[in-house]
Amino acid sequence: MRSTAAAPAPLLFAVTLAVGVFMVAPILLSVMAGLVVNYSTGLKSGLTLRWLAQVWETYADTVGASLLIGAGSVAATLVLGVPCAYMLARSRSRAARAFEEVLTLPVAVPGLATALALILVYGQMASFRRSFAFILVGHVVFTLPFMVRTVSAAFQRDELVALEEAARTLGASFTQRFLGVLVPAVFPAIVAGCLMVFTLSIGEFNLTWMLHTPLTRTLPVGLADSYASMRLEVGSAYTLVFMAVILPVLWALQALATTMQKRYGT
Amino acid sequence: MQLERTRIEIVDCAKTYPDGTRGLKPTTLTVEPGEVVALLGPSGCGKTTLLRLLAGLEGADRGGRILFGDQDVTARPVEKRGVGMVFQSYALFPQMTVAANIGYGLLVRGIEEVERRRAIGELVDLVRLNGLEAKRPAELSGGQRQRVALARAVAVRPRVLLLDEPLAALDAKLKESLRDELAELLRRLGITAVHVTHDQHEAFAIADRLAVMHAGSIVQVGDAETLYRAPAHAFVAEFLGRVNRLDRDADALARGVVKLGGVEWACAARSAEASVLVRPEDLQLGARQPGWAAATVRHRTFLGERIHLRIEAAGQPPLVADVSRDSPFQVGDEIGLLVAPDRLMASMETAA
Numbered sequence: 001m002r003s004t005a006a007a008p009a010p011l012l013f014a015v016t017l018a019v020g021v022f023m024v025a026p027i028l029l030s031v032m033a034g035l036v037v038n039y040s041t042g043l044k045s046g047l048t049l050r051w052l053a054q055v056w057e058t059y060a061d062t063v064g065a066s067l068l069i070g071a072g073s074v075a076a077t078l079v080l081g082v083p084c085a086y087m088l089a090r091s092r093s094r095a096a097r098a099f100e101e102v103l104t105l106p107v108a109v110p111g112l113a114t115a116l117a118l119i120l121v122y123g124q125m126a127s128f129r130r131s132f133a134f135i136l137v138g139h140v141v142f143t144l145p146f147m148v149r150t151v152s153a154a155f156q157r158d159e160l161v162a163l164e165e166a167a168r169t170l171g172a173s174f175t176q177r178f179l180g181v182l183v184p185a186v187f188p189a190i191v192a193g194c195l196m197v198f199t200l201s202i203g204e205f206n207l208t209w210m211l212h213t214p215l216t217r218t219l220p221v222g223l224a225d226s227y228a229s230m231r232l233e234v235g236s237a238y239t240l241v242f243m244a245v246i247l248p249v250l251w252a253l254q255a256l257a258t259t260m261q262k263r264y265g266t
Numbered sequence: 267m268q269l270e271r272t273r274i275e276i277v278d279c280a281k282t283y284p285d286g287t288r289g290l291k292p293t294t295l296t297v298e299p300g301e302v303v304a305l306l307g308p309s310g311c312g313k314t315t316l317l318r319l320l321a322g323l324e325g326a327d328r329g330g331r332i333l334f335g336d337q338d339v340t341a342r343p344v345e346k347r348g349v350g351m352v353f354q355s356y357a358l359f360p361q362m363t364v365a366a367n368i369g370y371g372l373l374v375r376g377i378e379e380v381e382r383r384r385a386i387g388e389l390v391d392l393v394r395l396n397g398l399e400a401k402r403p404a405e406l407s408g409g410q411r412q413r414v415a416l417a418r419a420v421a422v423r424p425r426v427l428l429l430d431e432p433l434a435a436l437d438a439k440l441k442e443s444l445r446d447e448l449a450e451l452l453r454r455l456g457i458t459a460v461h462v463t464h465d466q467h468e469a470f471a472i473a474d475r476l477a478v479m480h481a482g483s484i485v486q487v488g489d490a491e492t493l494y495r496a497p498a499h500a501f502v503a504e505f506l507g508r509v510n511r512l513d514r515d516a517d518a519l520a521r522g523v524v525k526l527g528g529v530e531w532a533c534a535a536r537s538a539e540a541s542v543l544v545r546p547e548d549l550q551l552g553a554r555q556p557g558w559a560a561a562t563v564r565h566r567t568f569l570g571e572r573i574h575l576r577i578e579a580a581g582q583p584p585l586v587a588d589v590s591r592d593s594p595f596q597v598g599d600e601i602g603l604l605v606a607p608d609r610l611m612a613s614m615e616t617a618a
Contacts (some may be wrong), residue, residue, distance in 0.1 A: 079596055159355060166357035168344045170371035172393060180374070184361040 031243075034236035051237035055226065059238065061224035063245050066202055069218060073139045073201040074194045080140070081147035082183065082190060088148065089155035100152075104145045111206025114141060118211065134182050136209045144199050147193040154189035155182070188261040193227060195257050202246055219246070267392055269457040270424040271299035272335045274320070279330030281315050285447045289315040291483040293332070302452050302459045304473035307505070311479040313462045314430060320460060322347045326398050334425050349387050350419030350457075354431040356411045358403035365390070365399040371422035389417040393451070408436045409444055416448070420455060427452070427459040433468055466506050478502045500543065500613040509543040510585040511613070524610070527559030527579030527603060533610050541613050546574070546588035548609035551601050558602030561585075563595050578596060579603060 032034065034052065038045040084103075088096050106114050118138055123129055163185055167177035183190070205220040212221045219242060227235040274297040281290040297303045305313035318324040320332060322344035332340050339347050365386050366373075373381045390396055393413040403411055412432060416572050419427060432448065433441045449472040452459055463469050469476050470490040477487045478501070486498045497503035512524050523530040524542055533542060540595040554560060564584065565576035568591070575587045576594060587603075595601055 133500040134404070162353050162355050162357035163359060165344075166351065166353055166418075167358075167370070167374075168323070169321060169347075169349055169428075170374060171375040171419070172370070173345065176374045180370075181359055185359065186407050187361065 001256060011244045030236050030239050032236075033233060034238070034240040036233065039232050039236070051231075052240065053235055055237045055241055057240075059217075059219075059222040059226065060218045062217050063241070065217065066219035066246075067249065069139055070198045072136045072199040073143050074197050076136070076140045077144050077147040077197050078190070079196065081144055081193070082151055084144075085148045085151035086155050086178070086182065089152045100148075101150060107145055108144050111138075111142065111204070111208075114138065114208055115207045115210030128151045130213055130215065135208055135211050135216055135218065139201045139204055140205060141154075142207055143197040146196045148199060150193040150196065151186055151189050155188040160185060187257050189255045191260050195253055199250060199252060202250075206224075267388060267420075267455060269420065269423055270425055271456060272458050272495060273297065273299045274331075274426055274458060274460070275331075276316070276320070276331040277331040277333070279316070279319055279326040279332060279455045280542050281312075281319060281324060282327050288482055290319070295458060295477060295484060295487065297458055300456050300458055301475065302449075302461060302471035302473045304463055304476045304477055306463055306469045306476050307317070307479035308464055312482040312541070313384055313464075313479050314466055316365050316479075317428055317430055317459055317460060317462045320426065321349050321351050346427045348422075349428055350422060350424035350426070351428045352412075352419050352430065352432045354434055356403075356415040358411055358414055358418070360403055363400050363402060364395060364406070364574070367403065367414055368417045368421050370418060375422065385421060389421055392454075393417045401498070409440055412436065412444065412448075416451070420457065425458070427455075429459060429461040431463055432461070433465070434463070439464075440467070448472055478505060480505075497543075497611060501612055503543050503613070508546050508586060508588070508610070510542055510546060510549070511541045512585075512610075513541050514539070525581045527561050527581065529557060529559045531605070531607065531610075533607070539613055543611040543613050544585075544605050544609055545611075546586045548605055549577070549585065549587040550604040551577075551589060551593070551595060552604070554602045555602060558604045561601050561603040562603060563599045577601070577603065587596045595614045 031044070033039045035047050035049070036045055037048050037050075088100055115138060118134070118141070119129075122134070122137075122266055128134055160182065162179055163181055169182045172180065203220060204218075205224065208218050208221055209224065212218065217225070223235070223238050223242065226238045274295075276293060276295045278292045278294055280292040282288050283409065283578070291311075293316060295303075295316075305316055307313050313323065320331075322339070322342060326332065326340065330340065331338060333441065334348070351443065362370065362595050366423060368389050369382050369386045372385060377385075386399075392398055393416060393551050395413055395417070398406065399409060405413065406414065412435075416432070433445055436444060437500060441532075445468050461469070461472055473490070474494055475487060476491055477484045478493065478499075480501045481497075486493060486502050493502055494506050497506065499510075503509050512526060514524055518525050518530075519540070521530075524530065524533050551561075552558065559579050561577045561579035562574050564578050566574075567574040571591060573591055573593050575589060575593070577585045577587055579585065585603075587593070
């Protein structure tokens with residue numbers, strides 16, 4: 001019998017190619033725009049690293065801030081989210097379901113509204129308002145449901161219930177079985193949750209734009225600032241910096257997560 | 267390795283779930299020290315519920331009591347009950363090695379490392395997992411996982427061992443060899459064990475006594491041969507093997523006989539029952555002769571070591587006979603049929 005998969009489909013190939021080009025073109029153009037002397041004349045005006053240098057001089061601190069806030073979000077959602085995910089997975093009460101809904105709200109509610117609420121309540125605490133901690137809190141509110149949902153789904157699996165029962169029959173106390181058996185058993189889900197939280201935190205703009213001050217800027221906020229106030233070439237160079245610094249970090253984390261999942265997956 | 271032998275007494279234990287369903291009707295059962303008892307029944311019969319009550323993973327309804335030896339453990343949480351349990355899925359800790367799995371119970375008890383290693387070594391020898399100590403569960407075969415689960419459960423020297431469908435996750439061939447191995451291992455440990463299964467052959471091979479369960483209660487308790495030969499209930503007869511049902515009309519009931527293929531066999535002792543049961547292997551087939559029922563072979567199924575014949579005889583629904591593979595009878599043969607009187611089993615169902 002002839003395999004249908006092997007049949008040539010020129011139309012499908014053409015469509016795929018067209019969609020691919022359509023999506024890759026903006027990335028390539030944006031990279032080019034950051035490297036040419038003058039975007040309106042194009043490559044003829046010559047290549048330069050001047051814009052990159054200018055971006056690094058003005059916005060280097062936003063790269064560090066974004067990475068730190070990303071890491072901080074991961075740490076906070078781990079400490080808050082993993083125990084919370086366990087409780088939600090084991091509780092069948094209506095209060096628990098309601099809590100889960102409330103927890104998920106910041107994903108649906110526009111970031112601006114969440115940020116406004118935070119400012120209304122905590123805006124008067126000046127030193128908090130002016131610190132990166134304020135932005136971190138916003139990011140945690142936004143990313144927590146992603147960690148909780150992912151890990152909670154893993155805790156709910158029948159085999160996890162059986163693992164916990166097995167640990168109990170062997171005499172393990174709650175702390176012993178939570179840290180020694182359950183958390184390691186859902187480790188792949190926790191890693192996936194961390195990766196998602198980090199990625200979302202790095203790219204978060206809505207909330208952050210409302211919460212930031214001139215001294216507390218993350219990378220996407222800086223990007224908006226450069227687009228608004230500087231030459232197009234500088235903005236494009238900034239995108240280049242983002243891709244050069246953030247993407248390798250994300251890829252490295254992704255590779256780490258895959259290795260972990262291979263090693264600890266069941 | 268020899269373990270403590272503890273008597274288990276279950277007194278009036280029932281289980282009603284929060285939504286009102288009755289998982290288990292009030293049940294009383296005693297397991298003698300060192301005895302292996304199988305809870306046998308179809309799914310939903312309450313056997314797993316009873317096992318979970320014993321483990322302390324579920325609480326019995328008020329009024330029920332569970333005793334291990336002289337100690338009332340009804341109110342003891344599972345962590346302090348001193349049971350070892352083998353789960354259907356084995357529930358091995360996926361991120362731990364075989365040795366760490368086996369030693370987990372000792373670790374959480376704070377046993378020091380030297381002693382722990384010694385105990386793990388002994389158990390690895392006992393269940394013949396030598397050389398696999400550093401493997402993770404995902405790298406093991408089904409049979410090896412089952413042995414790790416057993417070793418982990420007995421490592422903490424439990425008073426009682428509970429086995430929840432321990433062989434259900436294995437394929438048929440492996441199951442057969444492992445059930446004898448498991449039976450032998452339980453005898454060597456000498457531990458009191460309760461074994462839940464829906465497979466009667468597994469129960470026959472492993473348990474000293476069987477408690478057959480149906481719809482939330484224990485129907486009959488006894489050793490395998492007694493239950494098979496003299497079931498006290500049609501459900502027990504049907505669950506433990508195939509049976510043919512011989513119907514009796516009002517006339518047959520009045521005269522204390524069962525009618526089949528033109529003959530009448532006396533079965534006076536069971537005068538009140540609308541039907542009697544007979545196992546396929548208890549049908550004797552031969553040439554037509556006086557006193558034997560006249561029957562016809564309608565269908566022949568060759569099964570390898572045995573042959574199943576479907577037989578029709580006047581006055582009864584079709585019967586199945588289980589005969590040896592050398593049986594000469596073919597489809598359409600006119601044959602004689604005889605059942606020894608002591609092979610007619612009571613159905614315990616009175617005529618309506």
